[in-house]
Amino acid sequence: MVVNFPSKEWLIKYQEALNGEAGKAWQEAAKDWEGDFLFVIEADDKLEKDLTFYIDLWHGECRRVEFIEDPAKAPQTEFQYRGKYSNWVDLIHGKIDPIKGILMRKFKLVGNKAKVLRAAKAAQELVNTAQKIESVFL
C-alpha cells in the first residue's frame, strides 16, 4: 500500500517496517541501541506546518510511535533530528546521508552526538528502512 509522507499512516508503516522483514538490517545494527527520537519535519514551501514523529527505539525494536501535529505537545526525548520537509525527501531518496545532512546544515541533531556516531550503521539503516516504504511525496 502506498502512503503519503509525512502522515500518521506513513509513521505506522515505518514502525511495521522497522519491526518486520524490511527492518532486519536495522534490528541487527541497533541491537544495543537505547534512546528515543523526535523526527521534526519542518514546514517549507511544500509543507504547511511543522510535523513531528515520536519514535521510541530500544534494542532493535521500535517500541512506540506517535504522530504529533502540535509541536508544543511533543514529549522530551533523548534525541531530536530536524530539518525541512524537502531535506527529508532527499534523505529518504538517499541523495544525502544522515551525517552529510548535518554537515550540509540541512539537518540538526540534538542530543549526545558521540552516541549516534558510535551507532552510525544503525542510523544509516533507519534511513534504508524508510526507503523501503512505498511513499508518495507532496
Added chain:
Amino acid sequence: MWYFCSPRKIAFGEEALEALREVHAKKALVVTDTTLLQLGTIQPVLDLLKEEDIPFVIFSAIQPEPAIPPSREGAKLAEQEDVDLIIAVGGGSVIDGAKAIWVFYENPDLDIAEVFPEDPLVLRQKAGFVAIPTTSGTGSDANWAIVIKNPETKQKLSLAHRELIPDLAIVDPQFTKALPLSLTAATAFDALTHAIEAFTVEWRNDFSDGLALQALKLIFEFLPQVMADKDNMVAREKLHNAATMAGLAFGNSQIGGVHALAHSLGAVLSLPHAQVVAVVLPHMMRYCLSEPIIEQRYAEIAYTLQLVNTLDAKGAHTLIDKIEEFRKSFDLKTKLSDFGVTKSLLEEKMPLIIEFALNDTGSLVNPKELNKEIIRTLCYTMF
C-alpha cells in the same frame, strides 16, 4: 552546499621550515615521539626556535597509533608551562596526539569523543598550532581529523572539526630524509588510499577530485624513484607534497570502506595503520568495482596515470593490478597472517571487527554498501 577548508598557510618544498620564523610565540610546546627525539629528526626545529629566542618544552610521550591518556598528560604540561604555540613534529600519530593535546589544553573538561563538526569547539584562545609531518602519509598536517584510540572501548575514534585544521603546515622534505624505506612505502600507500577514497566516496566533490588526482600522479611517479634511491630528495619532496594534497582531498571529501575496516582491524588486532591499509586497499577496491560509477572512476584514475591508453572499464582492473604489483615490489604485507594474526584470533575478534568497521563513518560513505557478511568475507579473503 559544501566547504573546502585547509590550513591558513602550507609551506612546502626545500627549506619550508623557514616559515616557522614567521610565527610569533612566547613559549612553544614541541610534541614528538621518542624515536624522532633519539634520531634527532626534530633538531632543526629546536635550533630554529633557539635562533628566534622562542623558549620551548618538549613532550615526547606520544606513541604510534596514539591513545587518549598521553594527550591528557601533554595538555597538563602545556598548562604548567603556559605555552601559546603547539608544534607537532612527527608522523600522523604525533600530529593527531598533538591535536588532542590542543583540544584538552583549551577544553580540560571535554570528553573528546564529543567533538563533532557542527558543534562549537574552542581552540586558539590559548595556543596556535603548527604541524610538521615526518612521514609522507596521513595528511593530518592539513586536515580536520584526529584518529585516536579510546583505551576503555579499544575503538579507534575518528573525530573531525574544522577548528582542528592546523594554522600552518610545514611540508619540508628534510624531515623524511631518515624515514626507512619500509615506512616510506607503507605511509605512501596510506596517502594513495586517501586519494583513491577521496575520489570515490559518496562525499567526493570537484575540489577534492583535483587534489586526489594530482596526489595520485605524484605518488605513482615518485614513490618508485624514492624506493630505488632513498636519498633522492627531489622525489621525496614530491611524495611529501602528495601526502599533504591527499590529506586535503580526503579532509574535504571523506575516507571510505578501506579506512573503516583498517581502523577497526588496527584497533582490535593492534596493527599499524599504514600497513593494514595496504592490505585492505585492493580487496575493498575489487568489492566496490561492481558499482558502475566506481568502475568509471577507477578507470579515470588509470587513464590519468597513463596506465592505459583508453578510458574504459579495463582501466579499473589495470589500476588494481598495478596497486598490487606496487605493494609486492615494495615488500609490503599483503595478508593479515603476515602480521602474525592467527585464524582463531581473527575468528574470536570478528564480532568486534564487524561492529567497529560498520560504525566507522568510512562505511557510511563507502560507494558500495557494507554489511556484516561482506566484512567477514573480506577479512577471510585478506587472511
